[in-house]
Amino acid sequence: MSERVRLIVFGRQGAGKGTQCTRLAAHYGVPHISTGDMLRAAVRDGTAFGLKAKEYMDAGRLLPDDIMVGLVAERLAHHDAREGWLLDGFPRTTGQAEALVAVTGDESFSMAVNLDVPEEVVIERISSRRVCALDSSHIYSVSRPPKVPGVCDVCGGEVVQRADDTASAVRERLDLYQAETAPLIDWFESRGKLVTVDGNNDPDAVTAALVAAIDAHRAE
Ligand code: ADP
Numbered sequence: 001m002s003e004r005v006r007l008i009v010f011g012r013q014g015a016g017k018g019t020q021c022t023r024l025a026a027h028y029g030v031p032h033i034s035t036g037d038m039l040r041a042a043v044r045d046g047t048a049f050g051l052k053a054k055e056y057m058d059a060g061r062l063l064p065d066d067i068m069v070g071l072v073a074e075r076l077a078h079h080d081a082r083e084g085w086l087l088d089g090f091p092r093t094t095g096q097a098e099a100l101v102a103v104t105g106d107e108s109f110s111m112a113v114n115l116d117v118p119e120e121v122v123i124e125r126i127s128s129r130r131v132c133a134l135d136s137s138h139i140y141s142v143s144r145p146p147k148v149p150g151v152c153d154v155c156g157g158e159v160v161q162r163a164d165d166t167a168s169a170v171r172e173r174l175d176l177y178q179a180e181t182a183p184l185i186d187w188f189e190s191r192g193k194l195v196t197v198d199g200n201n202d203p204d205a206v207t208a209a210l211v212a213a214i215d216a217h218r219a220e
Pocket of ligand 1: 173
């Protein structure tokens with residue numbers, strides 16, 4: 001199977017998408033494109049766009065579809081995404097999914113993986129999640145802390161709680177998931193592109209289940 005994959009990974013906040021997508025991208029040799037990480041990088045850089053994005057993110061709201069579609073279309077045009085990609089956090093509305101298909105045409109996604117974890121489990125996980133302030137794709141938790149307390153193992157950045165991981169923003173984000181993103185399950189299913197994997201397990205077991213399910217769908 002030499003052809004590269006074009007993967008969408010979605011699921012509730014705190015389902016483990018960031019951790020699993022980093023592993024999957026390395027496994028399949030494709031760039032990991034996380035819209036959340038891209039937005040947090042813009043916030044950290046203090047660009048005008050980043051300041052605007054921060055207002056939405058801190059409130060736990062979604063950015064407008066047209067802005068997100070522009071951001072992702074631009075990223076997918078980079079050379080490293082020519083032969084495959086993994087999208088983490090996009091699309092998260094059916095409008096975004098339709099726009100993605102319109103932008104990518106024949107090179108559209110191969111499948112969409114729903115990393116399935118019940119709401120009560122993700123609430124618990126998010127409250128203990130910690131990330132590197134320099135690169136939010138470096139993820140820790142209260143029970144899986146960095147080796148030196150408060151210091152990122154990968155890059156030495158400060159390990160902090162995400163601004164949108166407060167209890168009220170989490171509630172808002174989970175409600176939005178139910179209203180805006182959960183309808184994508186039927187959208188992908190009706191196109192024969194849905195793969196569901198149980199994410200309520202230890203990280204290595206989830207990775208193994210993801211690879212098995214993705215490879216099985218590719219072989220179909
Ligand atoms: P989570 O899934 O835990 O909310 P992300 O890191 O994926 O975390 O996203 C953080 C925030 O960035 C979202 O709450 C939202 O404000 C914004 N965001 C990310 N991706 C999108 C998207 N596809 N559409 C709209 N807003 C987005």
